[in-house]
Amino acid sequence: MEQLIFKPKSRWREFFGEKLISVNAFVALIAILLIFVFIFKEAIPIFVDDYVKEDASLDKMVFKQQYYEGREAKWSWQPNSEVPKFSLWPLFIGTLKASLVAMLFAVPLGVGAAIYCSEFASRRIREIIKPAIEMLAAIPSVVLGFFALMVLATALQNTLGLTFRLNAINAGIALGLAVIPIVFTVAEDAMTSVPHSLRDAATALGANPWQVSLTTVLPAAIPGISAGVVLGFGRAVGETMIVLMASGNAAIVSASFLDSVRTFSATIAAELAEVVFGDTHYHVLFMIGSLLFVFTFLINLGGDIVLTRLKERLQGKAT
Amino acid sequence: MSAPSNTDSMKVLSVTTAVSDELQPDIKSKMIVENLNFSYGSVQALFDISMKIRRNRVTALIGPSGCGKSTFLRVLNRMNETIPGTSMEGTVLLDGRNIYEDFDDPSAIRTRVGMVFQKSNPFPKSIFDNVAYGLRVNGIKNKQLIHQVVEQSLRQAALWEEVKDKLDNSAFMLSGGQQQRLCIARALAIRPEVILMDEPASALDPISTAKIEDLIGELRKQYTIVIVTHNMQQAARVSDHTGFFYEGRLIEYGPTKQIFTRPARKKTEDYVTGRFG
Amino acid sequence: MKTIELQPNTNSLEVVGHLKFGRKRRGFIPRGLTFLAVLIILLMLAVIIGNIVIGGIGTISWEFLTHPPEQGMEAGGVFPAIFGTVALVILMVIAVIPIGVFTAIYLQEYTSPKSRITRLIRIAINNLAGVPSIVFGLFGLGFFIAFVGGGLDLLFYPEEGPVWGQPAIIWASLTLALLTLPVVIISTEEALRMIPRELREASYALGGTKLQTIWRIIIPQATPGILTGSILAVSRGAGEVAPIMFTGAAYYLPYLPTKLNDQFMELGYHVYVMATQSPDIEATKPLLYGTVLVLLLLTFSLNSVAILIRSRMRRSRVSAQ
Numbered sequence: 001m002e003q004l005i006f007k008p009k010s011r012w013r014e015f016f017g018e019k020l021i022s023v024n025a026f027v028a029l030i031a032i033l034l035i036f037v038f039i040f041k042e043a044i045p046i047f048v049d050d051y052v053k054e055d056a057s058l059d060k061m062v063f064k065q066q067y068y069e070g071r072e073a074k075w076s077w078q079p080n081s082e083v084p085k086f087s088l089w090p091l092f093i094g095t096l097k098a099s100l101v102a103m104l105f106a107v108p109l110g111v112g113a114a115i116y117c118s119e120f121a122s123r124r125i126r127e128i129i130k131p132a133i134e135m136l137a138a139i140p141s142v143v144l145g146f147f148a149l150m151v152l153a154t155a156l157q158n159t160l161g162l163t164f165r166l167n168a169i170n171a172g173i174a175l176g177l178a179v180i181p182i183v184f185t186v187a188e189d190a191m192t193s194v195p196h197s198l199r200d201a202a203t204a205l206g207a208n209p210w211q212v213s214l215t216t217v218l219p220a221a222i223p224g225i226s227a228g229v230v231l232g233f234g235r236a237v238g239e240t241m242i243v244l245m246a247s248g249n250a251a252i253v254s255a256s257f258l259d260s261v262r263t264f265s266a267t268i269a270a271e272l273a274e275v276v277f278g279d280t281h282y283h284v285l286f287m288i289g290s291l292l293f294v295f296t297f298l299i300n301l302g303g304d305i306v307l308t309r310l311k312e313r314l315q316g317k318a319t
Numbered sequence: 320m321s322a323p324s325n326t327d328s329m330k331v332l333s334v335t336t337a338v339s340d341e342l343q344p345d346i347k348s349k350m351i352v353e354n355l356n357f358s359y360g361s362v363q364a365l366f367d368i369s370m371k372i373r374r375n376r377v378t379a380l381i382g383p384s385g386c387g388k389s390t391f392l393r394v395l396n397r398m399n400e401t402i403p404g405t406s407m408e409g410t411v412l413l414d415g416r417n418i419y420e421d422f423d424d425p426s427a428i429r430t431r432v433g434m435v436f437q438k439s440n441p442f443p444k445s446i447f448d449n450v451a452y453g454l455r456v457n458g459i460k461n462k463q464l465i466h467q468v469v470e471q472s473l474r475q476a477a478l479w480e481e482v483k484d485k486l487d488n489s490a491f492m493l494s495g496g497q498q499q500r501l502c503i504a505r506a507l508a509i510r511p512e513v514i515l516m517d518e519p520a521s522a523l524d525p526i527s528t529a530k531i532e533d534l535i536g537e538l539r540k541q542y543t544i545v546i547v548t549h550n551m552q553q554a555a556r557v558s559d560h561t562g563f564f565y566e567g568r569l570i571e572y573g574p575t576k577q578i579f580t581r582p583a584r585k586k587t588e589d590y591v592t593g594r595f596g
Numbered sequence: 597m598k599t600i601e602l603q604p605n606t607n608s609l610e611v612v613g614h615l616k617f618g619r620k621r622r623g624f625i626p627r628g629l630t631f632l633a634v635l636i637i638l639l640m641l642a643v644i645i646g647n648i649v650i651g652g653i654g655t656i657s658w659e660f661l662t663h664p665p666e667q668g669m670e671a672g673g674v675f676p677a678i679f680g681t682v683a684l685v686i687l688m689v690i691a692v693i694p695i696g697v698f699t700a701i702y703l704q705e706y707t708s709p710k711s712r713i714t715r716l717i718r719i720a721i722n723n724l725a726g727v728p729s730i731v732f733g734l735f736g737l738g739f740f741i742a743f744v745g746g747g748l749d750l751l752f753y754p755e756e757g758p759v760w761g762q763p764a765i766i767w768a769s770l771t772l773a774l775l776t777l778p779v780v781i782i783s784t785e786e787a788l789r790m791i792p793r794e795l796r797e798a799s800y801a802l803g804g805t806k807l808q809t810i811w812r813i814i815i816p817q818a819t820p821g822i823l824t825g826s827i828l829a830v831s832r833g834a835g836e837v838a839p840i841m842f843t844g845a846a847y848y849l850p851y852l853p854t855k856l857n858d859q860f861m862e863l864g865y866h867v868y869v870m871a872t873q874s875p876d877i878e879a880t881k882p883l884l885y886g887t888v889l890v891l892l893l894l895t896f897s898l899n900s901v902a903i904l905i906r907s908r909m910r911r912s913r914v915s916a917q
Binding site: 006009013014017018020021022023024025026027028029031032034035038039041042108109110111112113115116117119120121129131132133134135136138139140141142143144145146147149150151177180208209210211213214231234235237238239240241244245265268269272273277285286289292293296297299300301304 | 623626627629630631632633634636637638640641644647648694695698699701702703706716717719720721722723724725726727728729730731732733734735737738739742743774777778781803805806807810831834835836837838841842864865867868871872881884888891892895896899903
């Protein structure tokens, strides 16, 4: 047999290979930090810059303001008027209304479908439902916005006899369509990760399938279902294109869900293109972006922790 | 930076024999393990093991499952280093050189101490590429040489006649026994000096097992073989020396005949006569 | 001892032994209600898709796909938007795949899942997936355009107007790359987890180094997962509008983007513009529906391919065991 001569392996290649791989792994981490830094950086002048504070100090954004002599104090978002008005209340209320409708619509459907899928459906039906939900999730939000604007709004107006075509209900339902897949996926995952031994124990005691679900599966999966709801809410608040197209975008302070609404996210989308770089309005929009970022960050972190703990507990990994 | 290659090994051997008789106390031993302790995290798996593995002989390691025989086998080619959280103390010498201290690169050890696993684990590549893999990762680019070595290795593993016309087929198209012989051919291709076999026939039918055992009989002429097995008949059939492991300790080690006919320890006798395990 | 005969499947109020079993709640009502939820979801999905298909199918023609918009978007086609979308996602994929794949490899092959750094990176990935897309748009504007692009201009083109410090396809695609990074990472990780440990060991035992094992065994084995992740990322990226509306997408452009710092037209943005800014919505409607249908077909076909690859991958794993 002839001799084989093996080259000694290059340690440099190994070293640089590992470095290249690990550097990439930090991109996600750095990206989150950079997003944090670059969004907040532009929001800071609201707290420190006197020129910006003149129109958009914290109390001007939160409390009722008397903008004109002799008129009633009110909350108002009119950044481009002669007297710029930067009250966040109308936007907050608008966001809340649209998201509330979305949740009222999406939670029963999403959780209901998840329960059906994990507790009742045969394997074959499950293999229809799951791809269908994935399809729903794959519809671009601009398409859902388009549908709400062109079709749903008219249908709602005609059946309910509404004054405004575009309103919180219309936007909320379309938003709900985007939220359903999240609620469904997380809830269904939580229920199917309930170990079989738990079900078997209950079944062995003579419980029928639904009793098993009600007494063992659902209670065990409740944290997961709630996490799905919370994550869905995060999505509803952050979603932009749907509300931008379907809500009417009027910044109104009212309790009626039949009025048009303007949400935080839609405000950024609608106004950022027109603002002057470095202007008060510009900083206020970044401030709104910061709020959205912090809000969704907390929601995701919370949801994440709940889900990790739940899985650990159900799979008996917790110590 | 220079990792020793196969061609260096004889030189290394002669140098070390000349310099230090202590490190190379007897020329009959291919590998020498001294005072080896090994832990997975906080769980100690091997306790103070010392053992000399004879050159060009088949050494069988037997014992009940969980006794540490596979762990010990994997210490011999630094395979355990790929599992995070393990720790080891003691010396393992290959031709007088400490494989844990005298080599920076564990992959250089593994080209000299090859391994065949319990479950046949061919790569999802063609039969040819499976055997050529070891050559390629060790920097051999000469296509003619690769072809030559692949053929030789497959012949040595008694697989050539069965696969010579379908070298480009996926390795998964072979039967279980053929796959395991392919894995042996793959290990042979890099011309190791020692071959470690971790229950190589445990997942195979009796006919395939017999083929593997015949193969081991052939290979002992050129290689030093260490085989872990739970099958006592197999150990008795194929090996020259046998070590009996129990609860992480090497209870008894000696010529196979002696271990199976008149073991010195009661524990060994109980095990080989089938009273436990 | 008395034997008690249980008859779990009868509804009768028989007295069996000395125990009385009442009618069991068998869950007809919850079953019906939850099934109703499923039906409503499926129905809405069908209505949306049906409406768009019926509204758009008549518009789609070779002409429509290959011509630019004309007469203030009331005639012509959507070719520049298709071209822009494809160019955008290609650039995005070039950026996101290496980063995503390497991240997944680092997490699965180089670190233990319990290490602090792994947990931190994982939290970052999960949160990145949850950041609202409009915030990515803000970030693209503040970081890529103002900071990176503006910085490049300051360094290399101090005399000219903005060269890089303006909305451009490169900034839009990089913004989208960050947005889709979690998709690629998660999908690749799933594929890596499916690769049996024995394959890695076989490579090490033949003298392969870690890097060689990753390059020659692990990455080829993970290809279906990487592919799935990339396709899902493309599908997601092709449908996102909020992140690109300030970072590079244009209402209308008379030319196609040819340089990295050109602006571009994009299908989703085109839909938004036509639906909300058109002076005569009835005249635009057929084209609008056609554009939506093109966008929907694009994302759906990409998703179906990804799901198909993924289910094959999972099935082959199951049968290998």
